[in-house]
Amino acid sequence: MKQVMSIFLFFVLLAPALGYAQTTLKSGDKAPDFISKDQDGKTVSLKQYKGKKVVLYFYPKDNSSGCTAEACSFRDNFNELTKQGYTIIGVSTDDETSHKGFIEKNSLPFSLLADVDKSIHMKYGVWSEKERNGVMGFSTTRTTFLIDQKGMISQVIEKVDTRNSASQILGLN
Incomplete structure (x- = not known):
């Protein structure tokens, strides 16, 4: 029982503080609320x-x-996505200034949230340890959550096709 409790305490209390996260959210879960600043x-x-x-x-x-x-x-698919009722929000650990420049450079018609403290990433389980060029480190796990009108997660896309990310969503309908 002590071992089970220790493991529980690590994953619930210590792991998020240390930066360990694994996406456990799934379709049907309530989407965690957050507060952040946009660009x-x-x-x-x-x-x-x-x-x-x-x-x-x-x-x-x-x-x-x-x-x-x-x-x-x-x-490029903004009109079709909004026609289907979607609001698009991007989140990264970059700051507001970086987001503003990224939006201007690419003419993005939607908001980007600055999650510099990684609190939203932790709530959604997308800040995780990865290996890159033989070196372990923490970074964002590219993930898309579709959230319905009631604040429930309707779909989690973990295998994001960056060039066709909008099509992945539009193809779900």
Whole structure:
């Protein structure tokens, strides 16, 4: 029993503080609320989107090739996504200034949230340890959450096709 309790305490209390996270959210779960700042310094929370469908996508870094492709896929399909009732929100650990430049450079018609403290990443289980070029480190696990009008997760896309990320969503309907 002590061992089970120790493991429980590690994963519930210590692992998030140490940066260990694993996506456990699934379709049918309540989407965790959050409060953050967008590229203009405006406070944004998930609660303010109640009654709307939300595409909440997590990406590693502004201006990297894969993240730019993903954002541009949403941009290029923005009208179709909004026609189907979706509001698009991107989240990365970059700051507001970086997001503002990324939006301007790529003419993105949606908000990007600055999660510099990784609190949203931790709530959604997308901040995780990975190996890159033989070196272990922590970074964003690219993941898209579709959230329905009631604030429930309707779909989790873990295998994101960056060039066709919008098509992955539109193909689900």
